[in-house]
Every structure is written in structure tokens, then in C-alpha cells.
Amino acid sequence: MLHDVTKTYPNGKTALRDVDLVIPEGDFVFLVGASGAGKSTLIKLLIRDEIATRGAVMLDGQDLARLNRREVPRIRRKIGIIFQDFKLLPTKTVRENVGFALEVTGTPRRQIGPAVERVLALVGLSAQAAQLPSQLSGGEQQRTAIARALVHDPRLIIADEPTGNLDPLISWEIIQLLSRINELGVTVLMATHNAEIVTALRRRVVALEDGRITRDELGAAYHRED
Ligand SMILES: Nc1ncnc2c1ncn2[C@@H]1O[C@H](COP(=O)(O)OP(=O)(O)O)[C@@H](O)[C@H]1O
Ligand SMILES: [Mg+2]
DSSP states (O other), X not given: OEEEEEEEXXXXXXXXXXXXXXXXXXXXXXXXXXXXXXXXXXXXXXXXXXXXXXXXXXXXXXXXXXXXXXXXXXXXTTEEEEETTOOOOTTSOHHHHHHHHHHTTTOOHHHHHHHHHHHHHHTTOGGGTTSOGGGSOHHHHHHHHHHHHHTTOOSEEEEESTTTTSOHHHHHHHHHHHHHHHHTTOEEEEEOXXXXXXXXXXXXXXXEETTEEEEEETTOOSSOOO
């Protein structure tokens, strides 16, 4: 997906250097590294929030730098995005937050209801559908965000520190949910510095240090073990 990518921001800061990364369909990948290592920059390139300075970022065989503005929403719909701070709309209920993601893409109303109920059931929030985000726990807010990310049936879920604001126990629930979604066939890329979770799950680990990939290992722990 990333071929020899370098990203230098307008202020001259180089956040990624010569990064090569291929994520096969169905994979579960942890992107790890200290704060400032470049994890969020890599994610922003994949969702075309930022454009690579050099190299190519490919999604589904398309070079994201070559898309015109009209084509961006179509590509974004193939990806479900989850953030540390949930980014829910505070005046909309759980059901409306999830449904809104389909409304803005022009989905017919009669399709929205069933699609929303299906993903709310999947994340275990059917009983909270009429509540506002402020009436939910942090874990429930993040599960709402996951439902919203899933409602388009994306093939790839990208999560940037999704457990960064959550207690350890709730973090485990969120990871278990993402693992279950992965088992349903959705590719998952998750940036985190939660060492305990990464080491326990033994999935593929891609480590960034100062903008470079320093390790890409299957069945790995958070820290290098050799
Ligand atoms: N918009 C920006 N403009 C300039 N520098 C940035 C910008 N975004 C991030 N950076 C810098 O790029 C480096 C990588 O940041 P980031 O990708 O957010 O890392 P991480 O998510 O691993 O903490 C950091 O030094 C950060 O300060
Ligand atoms: Mg970050």
C-alpha cells in the first residue's frame, strides 16, 4: 500500500522516511512506536488527509495522489476510521450518529434503518440506540464510533489509538470487538502504544521509529524480543 513513501510537512518536518508497507486483505496489523514516530501521519496518508511528498500510497490499486477531489469520497467509503477521541456528534443519538454516516453519502432512507440496527447489534449497543453520547461511558462511545465506521461495510478499518482514552478493561473490550470484526473478514490497521494488548494478541507488528519502519514481524510482541 505504501511504496517508498516520504512525508515532509510544509514546516520542513519529515514525519515518514522511505516507508514500504503492504497490508494483505484480511490482515490485522498493529502500528506501534513512541509519540511522534509517525503513526498518525501514516494513517493520514492512507485516508488521503495528507499527500505523500515522495513515493506512492495505493489503495485498491489506485494511487491516492492521482485522485481528483470528486473521487476522494468514494475511496474513503472503503475505509472505516476510528479515532482516540471518538468524534461523535454531541446533539445526535447513537442511532443518528451511525445513520448520519449513510445519510451524507445519499443512501436511501429505507436502507439506513436496517443497516444501523445491524451494526449496533454487532457492537452490542442496541439498547443504547436512543441515548446521546454524553449519556454513554467512554467504551460505549467508542463502540458507537466503531458502529459508525462499519456501517458502510468497509473492507478496511483504520484505528488511531482507539483505546488511548479508555481504562484497561474497556480497552480489552474494544480490542476484542476489533478482533471479531477482523474475523468477519475486515482488514484492521490499528496504531497504538498499548504494549500489553499488542504483546497479548500476537499479531503482525509494524514498528516506527523517527519516521522509519524498524520492524515488521508476524506474531510479535510490542517490544523486540531478540
Ligand atoms: N501537520 C503537521 N505539521 C508539521 N509537523 C507535523 C504535523 N503533523 C505531525 N507532525 C510531526 O510529525 C511527526 C510525526 O507525528 P505523528 O504522525 O502525529 O506521530 P505519532 O502519531 O506516532 O505520534 C512529529 O514530529 C510531529 O510533530
Ligand atoms: Mg498519533
